[in-house]
Amino acid sequence: MNKLKLTAAVLAVATSIAGQALAQQNNEDSTREDAERIEEILVLGRSVDLNSSNIEVDKEMVVDTSTVLKRLPGSDVNTNGRITGIAQHRGMYGDRVSVSIDDLGMISGGPNAMDTPLSYVSPMITKELIVQRGIASVSSASESVGGHINAILARGDFGDSNNFGIGGMLGTRYSGNGDTSTTAMRVSVANQDHRFSLLTQADRADDLTTPVGKITPSGLTRDRFDLSYAFSGDDSELLAFIGKLDTQDSGTPALAMDIGSVDTMIYGLQGRTSFTEDFAVEAKLAYNDVEHWMDNFSLRQPPPNTMGYRQNFATGSGSVFSLVGVFGLADSQLSIGVDGQLAEHSSVITNPENPMFNIDNFVDVQRDLAGLFAEWKMSGEVSDWEFGVRYNSVFTDAGDVSVMGIMGGAAQELAEAFNTANRGLSFENVDAVARYRRNLTQGVQFRLELGSKTRAPSYQELYLWLPLQATGGLADGRNYIGNLELDAERSNEINVGLDWTTGNFQFSPQIYYKDVSDYIQGVPTTNMAANMVAMMMSGNPALQFENVDAQIYGIDLAWQYAINDRVYLDGIGSYTRGERADISDNLYRLTPPKASLGISYIANSWTVRSEVVGYARQDKVSAYNDEKETPGYGLLNLSLNLTPNESLRLELQVHNLFDKTYQDHLAGVNRVNGSDMPVGERLYGPERSISAGIIYRF
Ligand SMILES: [Cu+2]
Secondary structure, three states: OOOEEEOOOOOOOOOHHHHHHHHHHHHHOHHHHHHHHHHOOOOOOEEEOOOEEEEOHHHOOOOOHHHHHHHOOOEEEEEOOOOOEEEEEOOEEHHHOEEEEOOEEOOOOOOOOOOOHHHHOOHHHEEEEEEEOOOOOOOOOOOOOOOEEEEEEOOOOOOOOOOOEEEEEEEEEEEOOOOEEEEEEEEEEEOOOEEEEEEEEEEEEOOOEEOOEEOOOOOEEEEEEEEEEEEEOOOEEEEEEEEEEEEEEEOOOOOOOEEEEEEEEEEEEEEEEEEEOOEEEEEEEEEEEEEEEEEOOOOOOOOOOHHHOOEEEEEEEEEEEEEEEEEEEOOEEEEEEEEEEEEEEEEEEEEOOEEEEEEEEEEEEEEEEEEEEEEEEEEOOOEEEEEEEEEEEEEEEOOOOOEEOOOOOHHHHHHHHHHHOOOOEEEEEEEEEEEEEEEEEOOEEEEEEEEEEEEOOOHHHHHOOOOEOOOOOOOOOOOEEOOOOOOOEEEEEEEEEEEEEEOOEEEEEEEEEEEEEEEEEEEEOOOHHHHHHHHHHHOOOOEEEEEEEEEEEEEEEEEEEEOOOOEEEEEEEEEEEEEEOOOOOEOOOOOOOEEEEEEEEEOOOEEEEEEEEEEOOEOOOOOOOOOOOEOOEEEEEEEEEEEEEOOEEEEEEEEOOOOOOOEOHHHOEOOOOOOOOOOOOEOEOOOOEEEEEEEEEO
16 A cells, blocks of 8 residues: 655655555555555654554654654644553544554553553553554454554564574663653564563653743653563464563642552463464453552642542453454455453542541442454455454443541442442443545545444443542543443544655545544533532532533644655644534543644754644633633754664754743643642643653664
8 A cells, every 4th residue: 555654753764755666565465564564664753544653652752652642643642641641533532542552452550540551651662653543443452432552562573594693772861851761671582483572661750841830740750671472483473471560659740649659560462373374363362450559649749738638549450352263265354353351440549647538439340341343354456345343242340339537428328329229230332344445546545434333431430439530531620420321432433535645745634523422421410419529529519421422523634745865844734623412512622733844854874853843722622621721832843863873873852942831732730739830720831852862772
């Protein structure tokens, strides 16, 4: 397929024409799509085609991988802290956007998504992030109502002979703003069949500075380890890994508490075997468990009275699995699979200064999903077809709760009502996807996608029995209660895309519309007890998760123009609009319209790039939770990369060159007292920040 390659700060040097020719060569076999991507020459580390946006994360000077989403059309990130980025894509975020790591889902531990899936992929050891631009295949994830993102760790390559060799990477990056350092290492021992790999990355930072003062608290401490073995034979491949995430004392100023710790172990095993030329089996199994502490007094200014001290201990654990048979038919391929996810969550809130205070936030919550799917793909000379259908059965349950230390009887009343309610719930959903691609004329491709996707409610949306802010990271400052009567939401979606290449110009726009019935969001509740508790704790009445109707539509695009072999212009643009379909209101926390314009000069051993990124004013804000408008802004960023030889890479970057004062609409609102920014004000973006890095490969 014709790839549209976009400019970004990287090293590989190639003309767009060469890249295109290579991509076209590989056109024949779309089942080799993954292999094709590896062979493909990425002109500058970011590529956008009809199907997906890909970005080489290890080449991006970021602390959190979710930040790179800002550079992709249709994508962005809701930032509740520097390592707490929630992926947003085409107007959906949180549990609606499926994020996998090495094609495996993760069970998060934090009821407020402090350990978001992308916080598990430290950027210097992450090879690539792949964002499905449009409707995700039913085979890509169990629930993907808002799309699918896959991150791939950089575990190194296999060798080319029987002899084992050693290879790897050692690198460090430093940014003056917030004394931010990132150091990573990879060591791989591999021959052509076997590969052993060790990855580590350590991130440290103090509070960030903005033109109006410091963001308190925004420091972080995060370590990530991964040990893996991989086998690649003629008919089989295998990957086994053990990973660990150790996060300590990291600020999340848009939330009511900060991260004290996240301690996660991850175990994964996946493989593929071809039994005959026309039959292969793929199997995946992973398990992870999370222990997570957070509180409102260690990193931020504590509440004035010790009565207000809160700490929260949360655990999450569970497994994901899939087993897929892939049948080669004449000119097409049929996959039939089963998959699932078994997850458990608990969370208890205490006050270290008052042993008589105890809230069972979530007790033995269970959310289990089993899925069955069939997907047929046909790749032809001129056109490709894909049809998929999936059946999901979701079962959820929660244990009895109790509460101690909240004045008045309202909290007890809510606990009793919850304990006597029927909490074992099940949801049966069917998803369907059809995708079609066609070469219209020389250099012009067309894509049409239709989908009907579902998402059963999250455990927070169902079982948050006491009004609290444990909402999977909404960060709107409002206290929510769950709803045991919720239905699954369903998005019926259409996506139309073009990919147009003439000479040195490439252009890839897409337009989409989603009609979402039973969209789950908060609405004012009539539950008197809940409103009483919420008023006492926050001064606002409670919102309750409810099924409403919504529509989301928009357009996003990417383009590039090669002025000559050396100089490239490129840009992306995104517009997304989300509104309630049943009443007049906007959806909450949607990315404002944005556009970028970059110019890059690529020499043999160095690359320089400058990029202007503009966000429009966001005035389409939600009324139901008093979302605030944000003014528009533009930033100029510069980067320089040097490769004096094959093994050395030197990086220099200036972010926000003109030291502009700005607020990112998705960065959330300050919830921390005694900070340089008032409580309730949207957090400001970092001041001019200079970063440098050195990466050595061996
Ligand atoms: Cu937390």
